[in-house]
Amino acid sequence: MIQQKIREIARELLTKKEVDLIIGFGEGTLPLRTTPRFMRNAEKTDRLIWNSFCENNLAVYLPKFSRFKVGLVVKGCDARSAVALSLEKRFKADQLFLIGVPCQRMVDRRKVKRAVRGEILQAREEEGILYIKGDGFETKLNREDFLYSSCQVCIHRTPLQANVLVDDPVEEYPLTEIHPEISAFEKRSSEERWRFFEKETSRCIRCYACREACPMCYCAECFVDSSRPKWIEKGLNSSDLQFYHVVRAYHQTGRCSGCGACERACPMEIRLTYLTQKLNQEVKERFGFETGIDRDAPPPLATFEAEDKQEFIK
Amino acid sequence: MEANWEPKILAFLCNWCSYAGADLAGTSRIQYPPNIRVIRVPCSGRINPLFVLKALQGGIDGVLVSGCHPGDCHYLSGNYVGRRKSATLKRFLEYLGIEVGRVQFSWVSAAEGGKFSQVIEEVTQDIRRLGPAKQFRKRSDEFGVQSSE
Numbered sequence: 001m002i003q004q005k006i007r008e009i010a011r012e013l014l015t016k017k018e019v020d021l022i023i024g025f026g027e028g029t030l031p032l033r034t035t036p037r038f039m040r041n042a043e044k045t046d047r048l049i050w051n052s053f054c055e056n057n058l059a060v061y062l063p064k065f066s067r068f069k070v071g072l073v074v075k076g077c078d079a080r081s082a083v084a085l086s087l088e089k090r091f092k093a094d095q096l097f098l099i100g101v102p103c104q105r106m107v108d109r110r111k112v113k114r115a116v117r118g119e120i121l122q123a124r125e126e127e128g129i130l131y132i133k134g135d136g137f138e139t140k141l142n143r144e145d146f147l148y149s150s151c152q153v154c155i156h157r158t159p160l161q162a163n164v165l166v167d168d169p170v171e172e173y174p175l176t177e178i179h180p181e182i183s184a185f186e187k188r189s190s191e192e193r194w195r196f197f198e199k200e201t202s203r204c205i206r207c208y209a210c211r212e213a214c215p216m217c218y219c220a221e222c223f224v225d226s227s228r229p230k231w232i233e234k235g236l237n238s239s240d241l242q243f244y245h246v247v248r249a250y251h252q253t254g255r256c257s258g259c260g261a262c263e264r265a266c267p268m269e270i271r272l273t274y275l276t277q278k279l280n281q282e283v284k285e286r287f288g289f290e291t292g293i294d295r296d297a298p299p300p301l302a303t304f305e306a307e308d309k310q311e312f313i314k
Numbered sequence: 315m316e317a318n319w320e321p322k323i324l325a326f327l328c329n330w331c332s333y334a335g336a337d338l339a340g341t342s343r344i345q346y347p348p349n350i351r352v353i354r355v356p357c358s359g360r361i362n363p364l365f366v367l368k369a370l371q372g373g374i375d376g377v378l379v380s381g382c383h384p385g386d387c388h389y390l391s392g393n394y395v396g397r398r399k400s401a402t403l404k405r406f407l408e409y410l411g412i413e414v415g416r417v418q419f420s421w422v423s424a425a426e427g428g429k430f431s432q433v434i435e436e437v438t439q440d441i442r443r444l445g446p447a448k449q450f451r452k453r454s455d456e457f458g459v460q461s462s463e
Contacts, residue, residue: 186409194411194449223364231364239371239452246410250363253402278409282402301402304394306384312404313397314420314433 002101003050005166006073009099013071014042019097021065023058024048024073031123031132032109036061048073051125052107052143057081057261059215063090070096075103077259079159080292081215084255087299090218100162102170105151110269112146115139150260150273152176161292182278201241203268206234210272211248213265216255223247249275254283254300257291321441323376324369325350325434328358328393331382331423338427346431347438350378357381359392363403366417370450376416376441380433383421393421412449415440 010022026037026047034053038061039045050073058072059081074082079098086093112132113120122133130141151157152175159165185193208224211217223231224244231247232240248262249272256276263272283289286309289300327333333354339346355361358381366377379400387393400419408414418440420433 182409190408190411190413192411193409197410229368231368237452237456239450239456242450243367243371246367246406247364250403250406253406275406275410279402279406282405286401287398301395301398304391304398306394308394308397309401310384310397312401312419314418314436 002166006050006099006101007045007048009164009166010045010048010071011042013097014040014045019071020068022071023061025050025054031120032112050101052104053109055106055148055264057213057215057259059085060213060261062096062215063218066091066095068095071099072096073099073101074159074162075101076154076157076159077257079161080156080257081259083161083292083295084257085215098159098162100159100165102165102167103157104170105147105157107143107146108148112141115141147175148260150258150263153181153277154258156293182281185274197242198238200270201245202238203270204241204245205268206236206244207267209265209267210262213261216252245275249279252276253279254289255291256280319446321349321375321438322373323350323378323437323441324374325352325378325380326355326361326365327352328381329354329356330388331386332380332430334424335422335426335430338424339431342427344427344431346434349438350434357387357389357392357396359389359396361396361399363399366403367450370447371452373451375447376437378418378420378437380420380422383423386423413444415444416447
């Protein structure tokens with residue numbers, strides 16, 4: 001079982017002092033939630049779990065722990081973020097031990113909540129079925145019907161960059177194709193697309209949960225905090241909300257692993273992955289680059305080719 | 315839309331090629347639409363995508379970024395780096411729903427006074443056709459906006 005394997009590896013790493021710290025997932029305080037766990041003692045490794053609610057990208061903690069040797073539990077996307085961070089020199093490659101879990105795709109807790117009536121008090125998972133018990137109801141849900149949309153288009157679910165894999169690699173295929181999802185959106189008129197973006201960002205409360213959840217958002221001074229030049233204000237006027245989301249997504253160009261942590265963290269349930277997915281697609285088509293796949297490929301916006309396409313330039 | 319609306323276009327011109335090309339258009343007395351406001355930058359690679367967005371926020375109807383031809387950059391590779399940024403920015407803005415043609419890019423050399431005026435003609439026509447920019451516009455009647463903005 002994956003959970004058992006993770007605990008064994010973590011225990012071994014800590015006992016042999018191959019790492020100073022293990023970062024993994026533990027039981028959350030609420031149903032359908034897990035929580036990041038940090039442990040330095042081998043005895044604590046029994047608290048590590050693995051299930052379909054391990055949705056966080058734990059690579060977000062790497063820049064903070066760059067002085068330590070860290071053992072990190074990663075899915076495919078998390079491993080790619082770790083590689084991207086290492087490319088940006090946030091972390092030395094030998095300071096990191098990746099415990100790779102081939103990912104079965106994560107369950108969207110919001111979809112589950114919407115599918116039941118009443119407060120969920122208990123949730124458990126067994127053999128692909130979610131058993132949900134709540135205030136006056138008990139129901140069974142098919143796990144495959146409740147996956148995150150960013151997981152459905154993922155084609156790198158096995159963390160091949162990991163030092164060890166706790167299970168056999170999964171067969172890579174997108175559940176729904178990336179391009180039809182983006183191209184379906186692109187078929188809509190520009191007014192419709194703008195209205196969608198406007199509507200989504202109008203709910204933003206500038207809590208920056210998206211920024212905090214994202215492993216690539218580690219800037220000491222974020223552009224929102226800049227006062228010279230002051231790009232945007234702190235208030236909630238719609239132009240600044242739009243500016244914030246355009247730029248946060250754009251700053252991920254060539255860096256985003258598509259983990260979806262931003263969208264999952266948002267308390268207002270704003271659609272965010274549709275932005276970064278488009279940029280990832282552009283970068284792949286134009287520059288042949290995918291985040292975190294090739295350790296030696298330079299960041300696409302930090303380099304160039306003489307023959308880059310310039311069909312858009314007069 | 316007011317009857318007397320004229321496009322307000324911001325042109326970021328690289329100092330060594332496009333700005334000089336614009337100068338040449340001027341000294342050659344070539345007529346081109348007066349709708350552009352020029353910002354001289356050292357290189358097209360200096361353009362931070364946030365400049366373009368800030369311009370649209372402030373009420374600019376169209377943005378042009380113009381630099382040296384590939385291979386002719388005064389700083390050797392600035393325009394190549396700028397080209398990648400420009401490509402990703404343009405596609406992203408169009409995906410979001412900003413009208414195609416609001417943000418445009420060109421290569422104009424210091425000897426191309428004629429081309430410069432032609433580019434301005436085309437861009438101005440495109441923006442005139444698109445109408446005043448409504449997206450991103452920062453409105454002073456919304457709460458949280460400083461009156462000086």
